[in-house]
Amino acid sequence: MCNLIVYIDIFIPTLADMAGNGNTDGEFSFSAAAARDALPRITTEKGAKSTTSSDVCHDDTASRGNFQTIDQLHSLQKKRSAPTTPLKEGGGVVMGTSGPTTPVSGESMLQSVSASLASLTRETGPKVIRGDPTSAAKVAHVPQTPTSVPAADVSDSSLKFTHVLHNLSPAELYEQAIKYEKGSFVTSTGALATLSGAKTGRSPKDKRVVKDETTASELWWGKGSPNIEMDEQSFLVNRERAVDYLNSLDKVFVNDQYLNWDPENKIKVRIVSARAYHSLFMHNMCIRPTPEELENFGTPDFTIYNAGKFPCNRFTHYMTSSTSVDINLGRREMVILGTQYAGEMKKGLFGVMHYLMPKRKILSLHSGCNMGKDGDVALFFGLSGTGKTTLSTDHNRYLIGDDEHCWSESGVSNIEGGCYAKCIDLSREKEPDIWNAIKFGTVLENVVFDEHTREVDYTDKSVTENTRAAYPIEYIPNSKIPCVGPHPKNVILLACDAFGVLPPVSKLDLAQTMYHFISGYTALVSLLSSSKTQLNKTFRLMRNESMVAGTEEGVKEPRATFSACFGAAFIMLHPTKYAAMLAEKMQAQGATGWLVNTGWSGGSYGSGSRIKLAYTRKIIDAIHSGSLLNATYQKTEIFGLEIPNEVEGVPSEILEPMNAWEDKVAYKDTLLKLAGLFRNNFETFTSHKIGEDGKLTEEILAAGPNF
Ligand SMILES: Nc1ncnc2c1ncn2[C@@H]1O[C@H](COP(=O)(O)OP(=O)(O)OP(=O)(O)O)[C@@H](O)[C@H]1O
Ligand SMILES: O=C([O-])CC(=O)C(=O)O
Ligand SMILES: [Ca+2]
Ligand SMILES: [Mn+2]
Numbered sequence: 179m180c181n182l183i184v185y186i187d188i189f190i191p192t193l194a195d196m197a198g199n200g201n202t203d204g205e206f207s208f209s210a211a212a213a214r215d216a217l218p219r220i221t222t223e224k225g226a227k228s229t230t231s232s233d234v235c236h237d238d239t240a241s242r243g244n245f246q247t248i249d250q251l252h253s254l255q256k257k258r259s260a261p262t263t264p265l266k267e268g269g270g271v272v273m274g275t276s277g278p279t280t281p282v283s284g285e286s287m288l289q290s291v292s293a294s295l296a297s298l299t300r301e302t303g304p305k306v307i308r309g310d311p312t313s314a315a316k317v318a319h320v321p322q323t324p325t326s327v328p329a330a331d332v333s334d335s336s337l338k339f340t341h342v343l344h345n346l347s348p349a350e351l352y353e354q355a356i357k358y359e360k361g362s363f364v365t366s367t368g369a370l371a372t373l374s375g376a377k378t379g380r381s382p383k384d385k386r387v388v389k390d391e392t393t394a395s396e397l398w399w400g401k402g403s404p405n406i407e408m409d410e411q412s413f414l415v416n417r418e419r420a421v422d423y424l425n426s427l428d429k430v431f432v433n434d435q436y437l438n439w440d441p442e443n444k445i446k447v448r449i450v451s452a453r454a455y456h457s458l459f460m461h462n463m464c465i466r467p468t469p470e471e472l473e474n475f476g477t478p479d480f481t482i483y484n485a486g487k488f489p490c491n492r493f494t495h496y497m498t499s500s501t502s503v504d505i506n507l508g509r510r511e512m513v514i515l516g517t518q519y520a521g522e523m524k525k526g527l528f529g530v531m532h533y534l535m536p537k538r539k540i541l542s543l544h545s546g547c548n549m550g551k552d553g554d555v556a557l558f559f560g561l562s563g564t565g566k567t568t569l570s571t572d573h574n575r576y577l578i579g580d581d582e583h584c585w586s587e588s589g590v591s592n593i594e595g596g597c598y599a600k601c602i603d604l605s606r607e608k609e610p611d612i613w614n615a616i617k618f619g620t621v622l623e624n625v626v627f628d629e630h631t632r633e634v635d636y637t638d639k640s641v642t643e644n645t646r647a648a649y650p651i652e653y654i655p656n657s658k659i660p661c662v663g664p665h666p667k668n669v670i671l672l673a674c675d676a677f678g679v680l681p682p683v684s685k686l687d688l689a690q691t692m693y694h695f696i697s698g699y700t701a702l703v704s705l706l707s708s709s710k711t712q713l714n715k716t717f718r719l720m721r722n723e724s725m726v727a728g729t730e731e732g733v734k735e736p737r738a739t740f741s742a743c744f745g746a747a748f749i750m751l752h753p754t755k756y757a758a759m760l761a762e763k764m765q766a767q768g769a770t771g772w773l774v775n776t777g778w779s780g781g782s783y784g785s786g787s788r789i790k791l792a793y794t795r796k797i798i799d800a801i802h803s804g805s806l807l808n809a810t811y812q813k814t815e816i817f818g819l820e821i822p823n824e825v826e827g828v829p830s831e832i833l834e835p836m837n838a839w840e841d842k843v844a845y846k847d848t849l850l851k852l853a854g855l856f857r858n859n860f861e862t863f864t865s866h867k868i869g870e871d872g873k874l875t876e877e878i879l880a881a882g883p884n885f
Contacts, residue, residue: 546570560672691771
C-alpha cells in the first residue's frame with residue numbers, strides 16, 4: 179500500500195486567463211486526440227443503403243413513487259421477504275480491510291486533478307492525495323514540506339487533504355458504495371442496486387447553457403430550444419459551489435475516460451463526483467481507457483463536476499429551483515447541483531457532442547445501432563421508451579450501441595462504452611441479452627428487490643417507473659468491439675403510438691423520413707395499467723390522501739410528445755441543421771427510411787393493446803434482411819404512408835391499422851386528431867430552410883399529413 183503524499187502548487191487562473199480559455203477566436207475545438215492504435219479504422223461500404231430510425235426521449239422526473247422523506251424512499255427499496263426469511267437485523271456486508279488502490283497514474287494525475295479542483299476565488303485549492311481516507315492515519319506521519327506552509331490569508335480548506343479515488347475498479351467501487359452509500363446492495367445476480375435519490379429522471383427544466391459571444395450566435399435559443407441561458411458569472415458561482423462542496427469531502431471519485439469510438443474524433447472526459455454510484459455508472463457508460471492510455475491521459479477535453487448531493491443556491495441568477503445542470507462550452511465544463519440522477523452526466527455529455535461533432539461535419543444521433551453478419555448497419559431513432567435499446571439488442575446481430583452515435587464520412591461510431599436499458603417489466607424470455615447483462619459490474623438504479631434473497635422484482639415501480647440498468651457494452655455477447663461500423667443501410671424511426679393509428683411499419687421516402695425525423699413523435703402513457711395485479715399492488719403502496727377514487731383505472735389518455743430529431747432535449751443547434759445533415763448522408767448512401775410503431779394496435783391505449791414485441795422483432799428482421807423492401811405496398815390516407823401487405827411472422831390484419839380497429843369511426847377521429855397534432859407541431863419549422871437550395875423544404879412540408 180502506497181501512502182504517497184504530494185504537495186502541489188496549484189495554478190489559480192485569473193479572470194483574464196479564464197477569458198482566454200478556449201474561447202478567444204470564437205472557435206471551440208478540442209485538442210486533436212491521439213489515434214487509438216488498437217482500433218481498426220472504420221471501413222466504408224461503398225453504395226451501402228441506410229434507413230432512418232427515430233428515438234424519442236422525455237423527462238421522467240414526473241413519474242415518482244410515493245415518498246416524502248429519505249427514510250421512506252429507503253423503505254421502498256427493500257421488500258419484505260417471504261416468511262422464511264431469517265429475522266436478522268444489521269447482518270451487513272463485511273468489508274475487506276484494504277482500501278482501494280490506484281494502479282496507474284502517479285504524480286501527474288494528482289497534479290491534473292488538483293488543477294481541476296482548484297478554487298477560482300481563493301488563494302489555493304485542496305491538497306490532493308490518492309487512495310482511501312481510511313489509510314490516512316499513516317499519512318499524518320509524513321513530514322511536511324516547506325510548500326505546505328500556510329500563507330498569511332490562507333483558508334482552512336486549503337489546509338485539508340482531499341483523497342482522490344481515481345479510476346477505481348468496479349469491485350472497489352462496489353465496496354465504497356456498500357460501505358458508505360445508503361441504499362447500495364448487491365442483488366442476487368451480482369449487480370449493484372443503488373438509489374439515485376429524490377430525482378429518478380433527468381431535470382430538463384433545470385438545464386442551463388452559458389450564453390456568451392460565441393454560443394449566442396451558434397446555438398439554438400428561444401422557443402422550443404432545450405438551451406436555457408445563463409451567464410458566465412452565474413456559471414462560475416455554481417462551479418465554485420460545486421468545487422467547494424467536493425473539496426469539503428474527505429474523498430472524491432475521479433474518472434478519466436473517452437467518448438466516441440472513432441479514433442480520430444474521440445474526446446477525453448474527466449468526471450469528478452462524490453459517489454461511488456456515479457463513478458461506476460460513468461465507468462460503464464463511457465469508453466474505458468487501457469492502463470497505458472490512462473498513463474498518458476494528459477489534460478481532459480471536458481470536465482464534469484458532479485456535486486449533485488448539494489443544492490444550488492436559489493438566490494443565484496437564473497436559478498429557478500435547487501437543481502441546476504450547467505454546461506459551459508467555452509470553459510469545457512459541466513456542473514451538476516441538486517440532482518444525483520446519473521443520467522444527467524450521460525446526457526449532458528451527449529449535448530456537448532451535439533455541439534462539437536457538427537463542427538467537424540459529423541452528425542450526432544440519438545439512436546441505437548446494430549450490424550448484420552453481412553455488414554448491413556441499421557440506426558434506430560426514437561424517444562425514450564420507444565425501443566432503441568430493446569430492438570438494437572438483437573441476438574442475431576452485432577450491437578454497435580444502444581443510444582448515442584456519430585455518423586461521419588467514414589461510417590458510424592458509438593459515442594459510449596455502455597448501455598442504459600430500461601428495466602421496468604424486464605423479462606428473461608423477451609429480452610434475454612439485457613437480462614443476462616445484469617450481473618456483477620452493472621449498476622441497477624431504483625429497483626425494488628427482496629430483502630433476503632436480493633432477487634429484483636422488475637415489475638415493481640414503487641420507487642419509479644424509470645428503473646434502469648447501466649452495463650458495459652461488452653456484457654452483450656454479440657457486441658461489436660470496437661463499436662464502429664460502415665454507413666447505415668436502414669434508418670428506422672421508432673414511435674410508440676399510444677393512439678394506435680400509425681401502422682406497425684411503413685416505408686418512407688426521403689422527404690417523409692425528414693418530416694418524421696424533425697417531428698420526433700411518440701405518445702406514451704403510464705405503464706400503470708399494463709397488468710391489473712400490478713395496478714392493485716402499486717395503488718396499495720400509493721394509497722394516501724391524494725388518491726382519488728376513479729383516477730385509478732383507464733382514465734389515462736395518451737399524450738403526444740414531439741421532440742425534434744428524436745432528442746430535442748440534447749440538441750444544441752437548430753433541428754434543421756441536423757436534419758439537413760441526415761438527408762445529405764442518407765441520400766449519398768442510398769439509405770432507406772422506415773417508420774415503426776412500437777405502440778398500440780386495434781385501438782388507443784385503454785381499448786387496443788401494445789404491439790407484441792415478438793411482432794415488432796419480425797418487422798425489424800424483415801427490414802434488415804431486405805425482404806420488406808421487395809414487398810407490395812399500399813398507401814394510407816391522411817399520413818400517406820406506404821404499408822406492406824405482408825410481413826413474415828406478423829398477422830396481416832394488423833398491418834393496416836384501420837383493419838385492427840373494430841370501431842372505424844373512432845379510428846378515423848383518432849387519426850385526424852393525431853394528424854392535427856402533427857400539423858400544429860410542425861408549424862414552427864415551416865419558416866426554416868433545409869439544405870442549400872431549400873427545395874427539400876417544400877418536399878418535407880408536403881410529406882406531412884394531408885387532410
Ligand atoms: N413492440 C415493442 N417494441 C419495442 N419495445 C417494446 C414493445 N412492447 C413493449 N416494449 C417495451 O418497451 C420498452 C422500450 O424501452 P427501451 O429501453 O428500448 O427504450 P429506449 O428507446 O432505449 O429509451 P431511452 O432513450 O430512454 O433509453 C422496453 O421496456 C420494452 O420491453
Ligand atoms: O437520459 C435518460 O435518463 C434516459 C435516456 O436515455 C433518455 O431519456 O433518452
Ligand atoms: Ca435506451
Ligand atoms: Mn436515450
